[in-house]
Amino acid sequence: MGTTLAEKVWADHLVRRGENGAPDLLYIDLMLMHEVTSPQAFEGLRLAGRKPRHIDQLIATEDHNTPTANIDRPNPDKTSALQLQTLERNCKEFGVRLHGLGDADQGIVHAFAPILGLTQPGMTIVCGDSHTSTHGAFGALAFGIGTSEVEHVMATQTLSLKPFKTMAINVDGELPAGVTSKDIILAIIAKIGTGGGQGHVLEYRGEAIRKLSMEARMTMCNMSIEGGARAGMIAPDETTFEYLKGRPHAPEGEMWDQALEYWKTLKTDDDAVFDRTVNLNASDLAPVVTWGTNPGQGLPITANVPVPQEIPDANARASATSAIEYMGLTPGMPIKDIAVDTVFIGSCTNGRIEDLRTAAKIMKGHHKAKSIHRVLVVPASSRVRLQAEQEGLDKIFTDFGAEWRNAGCSMCLGMNADKMVPGERSISTSNRNFEGRQGKGARTHLSSPIVAAATAIRGTISSLEDL
Missing domain, CATH: 3.40.1060.10 (Aconitase, Domain 2)
Structure with a gap:
């Protein structure tokens, strides 16, 4: 019997097969690192008197806590500043390559590696971040790991795992x-x-x-x-x-x-x-927009917000009721009637040059709706930012009334200055719409860059057809 793509990559990296239910030991080709999930791992090595096994297979960047404006000034958030300083100190001490703020290759950890050609088919790639799965687009087996596992990979360049x-x-x-x-x-x-x-x-x-x-x-x-x-x-x-x-x-x-x-x-x-x-x-398929508080609560843009009483499954009904209440929506209302305050175009999901070109093409010659408080356009990496500026996309965005920012995770997760306030509603090209994800009490609708750009023009959730 043949094997799947995932099974082939797994077999090619097998160091030791587990016996009697024990996990396998896999060799890891590349580990990506950032400021949030690495401090404890570095400290673990320091306390054990160890050094990384293969320095050239570790690479770090600053992304989660990075400001996306005024990056040449002191970071106003003390916690964020401390995390960034700690990463810089750790990378210098252990000899790990770091692309920090102001570096042309800095960017979101899942975005800068493919641009540099670090991500390649058949590799095993890990990072202390769940969206490491991005690199699987190249035929790599890539996944997020915990902080203790980050330390293990640094020390041994291997990881214990049960087959998926x-x-x-x-x-x-x-x-x-x-x-x-x-x-x-x-x-x-x-x-x-x-x-x-x-x-x-x-x-x-x-x-x-x-x-x-x-x-x-x-x-x-x-x-x-x-x-x-x-x-x-x-x-x-x-x-x-x-x-x-x-x-x-x-x-x-x-x-x-x-x-x-x-x-x-x-x-x-x-x-x-x-x-x-x-x-x-x-x-x-049609353009899909989320109405609730998890990425699975999505519907075609032409649909209506669910009516909980019409949902037969008790758990799904309770989940919908809670989500609709948090999102401040009316059951049965058309999704296209939902007005938003903020538009966020960026993140490791949709902050690449292709996404920015798509949004710019739609926004060109228009101006953001008067009801829209702000439009943030945040490239996923500094290389993307430089390319966008070379193509003149930044001017299209600023003429539209959007804020053109430096690379970083930005409003995707509210771990930096780009946050929303309670009750504020966004259409976002990011990957998660959990309660408070973009700021305490913030309400998030996930969409493609096309829908986000069209919404920025009209003020309510819109598709290309509505322009």
Whole structure:
């Protein structure tokens, strides 16, 4: 019997197979680090008198706590400043490469690595951050780990894990105009639920997936964790190879040829068996927007907010009732009638150059609605910011009335100065809409950059058709 893509990568990194129910020991090719989940790991090494096993397979950046404005001035938040200073001190002491504020290669941890060509097919990649699944878009087995595991990888370059289950997500057909990879993944999460992928590696397959750009694929894999999965993967193909070729850390010459030969073997065998299979027809999809307080509470933009009394399942009914109350919505109201205060375009989900180009194309020649308090456009990395400015996108955004910021996690998680106030409502291209995620009492609707840009023009949740 054949093997799946995830099983092949796992087997290629197996150091020791566990016996009698014990976990396997896997070799880790690359660990990414940031200021939030690394301090305890560094301290653990320090107390044990250890040094990292392979310095050249660790790389750090500053992203979660970083200000996205006035980065040349002292950080006004003492806690954030301390975390950033601690990372800088730790990286200097242990010799770990760091891309800090002001560095051209600084950015959100899941965004800067692919741009540099550090993320490659067939690798095992970990980080103390759940959205590490982003890198699975390249055919890498990538997932988030805990702080104690970060220390273990630093010390040994290995990780103890029990094998994951596998799930095939087949998306065939042609995407309608105005429907993006963000809509595909929101539709998948709505279908399987926020716990539907628990313990699984999701492999996205099918005609619609093969036609996606690398950046769109990263959006898909990024949000795999929101469906409860450990990781998401897409088999590498010519789109992948074209994206990687010529990047700073990509193989060159004969090494490129050898790598390419191996990368082309990274696909699920025809006779492989998945533990579970889910099918979607891309042509049936529409722009999806979340109405509730988790990424699984999403509906087509043309739908209405659910009426809890009409939901047969008691748990789902209670969840909807609570979410609608927190979000300040009226059951049964059209999603397109929801007015927002803030628009956030950015994050490791949708802050890449392709996303910014899409938003700029829609915003060009318009100005934000008078009812919109602010529009934040935050590139996912400094390289993206520089490229956007070279293309003149920053001027389109500022002419529109948006704030053009420096790279960072920004309003995605409210761990920095970019926060919302209680009761404020946003349309956001980020990945989570949990209660208080963007600030205490803040209300978040997730969408694609297309919907976010259209909403910024009209003031209420909108699609391209509404312009």
